[in-house]
Amino acid sequence: MSTDNKQSLSAITLAAIGVVYGDIGTSPLYTLRECLSGQFGFGVERDAVFGFLSLIFWLLIFVVSIKYLTFVMRADNAGEGGILTLMSLAGRNTSARTTSMLVIMGLIGGSFFYGEVVITPAISVMSAIEGLEIIAPQLDTWIVPLSIIVLTLLFLIQKHGTGMVGKLFAPIMLLWFLTLAVLGVRSIIGNPEVLQALNPYWAVHFFLEFKTLSFIALGAVVLSITGVEALYADMGHFGKLPIRLAWFSVVLPSLVLNYFGQGALLLKHPEAIKNPFFLLAPDWALIPLLILAALATVIASQAVISGVFSLTRQAVRLGYLSPMRIIHTSEMESGQIYIPFVNWMLYFAVVIVIVSFEHSSNLAAAYGIAVTGTMVLTSILSTTVARKNWHWNKYFVFLILVAFLCVDVPLFTANLDKLISGGWLPLTLGLVMFTIMTTWKSERFRLLRRMHEHGNSLEAMIASLEKSPPVRVPGTAVYMSRALNVIPFALLHNLKHNKVLHERVILLTLRTEDAPYVHNVRRVQIEQLSPTFWRVVASYGWRETPNVEEVFHRCGLEGLSCRMMETSFFMSHESLIVGKRPWYLRLRGKLYLLLQRNALRAPDQFEIPPNRVIELGTQVEI
Template identity: 80%
Template sequence: MSSEHKQSLPAITLAAIGVVYGDIGTSPLYTLRECLSGQFGFGVEQHSVFGFLSLIFWLLVLVVSLKYLSYVMRADNAGEGGILTLMSLAGRHTSDRMTSIVLIMGLIGGGFFYGEVVITPAMSVLSAMEGIEIAAPELDSYIVPLSVIVLTLLFAIQKHGTSSVGKLFAPVMLIWFLTLAVLGVRSIMDTPQVLQALNPVYAVRFFIEYKFISFFALGAVVLAITGVEALYADMGHFGKFPIRLAWFTVVLPSLVLNYFGQGALLLRNPEAIKNPFFLLAPDWALIPLLILATLATIIASQAVISGVFSLTRQAVRLGYLPPMRIVHTSDMESGQIYIPAINWLLYTAVVIVIVSFEHSGNLAAAYGIAVTGTMVLTSILSATVAVKNWHWHRYVVWLLLVAMLLIDIPLFLANVVKILSGGWLPLALGLIMFTIMTTWKSERFRLLRRLHEHGNSLDAMIVSLEKNQPVRVPGTAVYLSRATHVIPFALLHNLKHNKVLHERVVLLTMRTEAVPYVHNVQRVTVEQLSPTFWRVIANYGWRETPNVEEVFHRCWQEGLACQMMETSFFMSNESLTMGKRPWYLRVRGKVFMMLSRNALRAADQFEIPPNRLIELGIQVEI
């Protein structure tokens, strides 16, 4: 468990219920309604109700319980999970060509997550607000405006952090799941024969009876497991056991009881397909249930917003997105962060989606394609980890992979056919994010190669400067260097224009390791290159924020004492110009230049005091 402060197992399990299962826990609001709404030609009849209930139950068991909780969650990087973590693990012990394929799959999965995270808040909040149609039909026209207001408030409070609001998450979600269970049990008791749908035979019969049409219906069934990636992505916050315990003791039983309760209601009253979730409740409980559903969907939205903040930080630290301002909203928990740029871009996209689609039924067509696409990639990457990292027998892994893909691929293909009716949205968003991430990574590599192509030897230059010393001035000069054996441009330009050198020169390189955290013992490496030149390498994990004051403290422990007020930081500020390129590379270059202009400056990124910083401009053709 990643928390620095030990907590009891019940407390952590309760917290996992509140954060991890928000998205999948609100799926009963719309899943069965979308399955039987008539869009696939199914009537609300016993064989179709039993077929869908059996499919939903066995998807929850096979995909969530077995695939993710029992298998995929074994793949952790110092306790952390998520698609980029899986990408990092899978690429460690593969050939160069295979590593490139793994990177592409991981980045596509990351892009899919961004596409999903735009739809989840819109879908969840809209589906909760649609309870107004049952409680007060005359207020139907206020559903979209009220949804926008709720989400506006949610995104506005992100800058204050989730620590205080988070204390309410777990109790509210626990009440939510218990309410799901009670509503389901109440309905099942009136029609107990619905429990026959637990038998997988009904799922098989469903495919045999409806043949080709049943394949398209999988696009609606998959709504029951949206949010499954959160189980893996949030593993670092709570640990594996609490997440598994929460699922098997509270979440899975509550979801199954509610789905089967809705099925029992539909067997008694097919007209309830209008909104089977809210019609499960007695009339007196409609308003309290509407309020509780709204709170639950807000929490589900909060969970994915926090998830996209974490994914963005990981992508920034691994070099797939430009540096951006990351605000830590808690002194106790490093995972609680706020990224203003991402927050308001996400808010704008969500509002546009709500206003455009207007109804959760319309959004259901867009929902699922990103989730199932990520599921396919997770299966392939986890199989790679099993063979390369865990050294499992290849035939065993192949059998596991085939079993997983036999479920994942049909689910993905069933959602692909919804591209024209809304599925294009997450694909377009995912493609945009994939393009941005690959553009930043590749163009940044090209830029660094141009900066380092002068070929001057650092060791030779140091020997020359020690032998024929320029004018020396008191103090320490720290030159930020991206590579350890390359002369920093700022050092070359300082010597060229000012013709002076400080009495002590430190070449500082900040490195991001492919792990969440770096132990303090491995944080800083200090090497004396000559009587007046030092090399310092500071290592950070992708969940950590570099800080030069901390680096100085570690240097002091290693025998290199630096006083902040006696130190000047030198760095180069590149002005980019476009060279001759084919048109498609010119587009990538323009995107990179735009991202560079809006990227967080290194001084802010490493928390360098502004009054100690000197920037030297250079022009670079890309």
């Protein structure tokens, strides 16, 4: 490898440390404390400490190192990852019925992420600010207000983008992980026997000794791997090699050293269970550590916020969410986007969660169900890809699936015990998002089918217009068309009411491909249907934002000259009413009407100048 390539790999690896590992990297703030805080009936005793440390270590090895970094990350769509990508890949070579099941799984996984994303900023920032209790116990009443202030500032800067601030993320997170390692080593040196917990014997012994209690306690152990989905979701930003290199060279060693350092401290000083992370540090380092922890948790929160922006854009482009305003905050990086509606809905949800739960320990009870639920779905979808797309031996794939589920299912089941104490929160949020996504997709399909079931044949109507043309007026008219072979409603209504047609008519269809990006060579397809009619199909990936001006530019390069400010855009505006349906479908229909009324209008969605748009209304019963 050349020197330049090595430097580039090092830079990308450092950047991956700053973005990908923020969530899982801040887990030491609260994980071991929650495991041994007494809520599961464990005291700070040797067998319990060794058992939890062994479980945490082997979860990091099996779930993160083997399952995600080695297996799941093999499943990419043009380098992109994430649960919806996995859903798309898994459904490519399966029957329609199986594809429907896989789509439901993918949507549930995506919905779980929305449930998790509300909790992550709250628990991360609160656990860092709670270090104040160690420095000055009388300041504990300031934890909630300070957490809200920090997160308010974070959400406020989203509209400006994180390009400049993001350059600081990597060195800060590198310093964070080095600090984790140093604090851990310092404690382990004083009590090296804690390293015995690396032996999986202690994990097995833990289950044999504590039986049912040990199973329930898995709900706390899973806190050590929250954020693992980010490794796969952010694969498109950094690539597989830098993410893997960052994990094995920096993140994994630092996490293990810190967890074992906390264990060594607790074996000597059981009273340190009130906050073993901050009590690892000497008194003089508490304030700097508090500041560093706050910065690390803000970065972890930023990574989650960016993740929900990306997931939302993908869901919008794939037709599972209504169109909404998406702002690009960087001219250089297409992945840096800002979605105002999502940003402020998420902010208000996080603030409500902080005020309601008041302490990170209370919030920890809500964490885990969404994470482990997504893990189960990822196992099923990824092994489906291995069998159907990679054509691996079915028995080998089955063994892999069984191995994954032997870990995932107990973790998920153990977290169900948290339902009453807080686990209902991510499940409720996930259910709301799942309902919204399935409602928009199914009702949109129902609407389009309703609009086109009596549609005229495109070829027949064009032939009729060319044979007996109406009054033709100078200029170019563009009619947005969702289906290739159906006359757009706007064209039908223009002919019906105005009885005129422009000299040149373009039927424009914007299509989303099953890929993150579409090469410019394949961007536009032009077909002349008659002397005065053209069909233009513009294809975009789900990570791209359609732009009509760009489409016109590509058309000009291929011989179909169009000027944006000399073209009239005709669009149909559907006025919807809910017809006679069963009560539950009526509710679904009314939810769709609400979503449709608040959806971004097509001119804004495709960046068409408002003064060039003519909207023709039509009433449709669904």
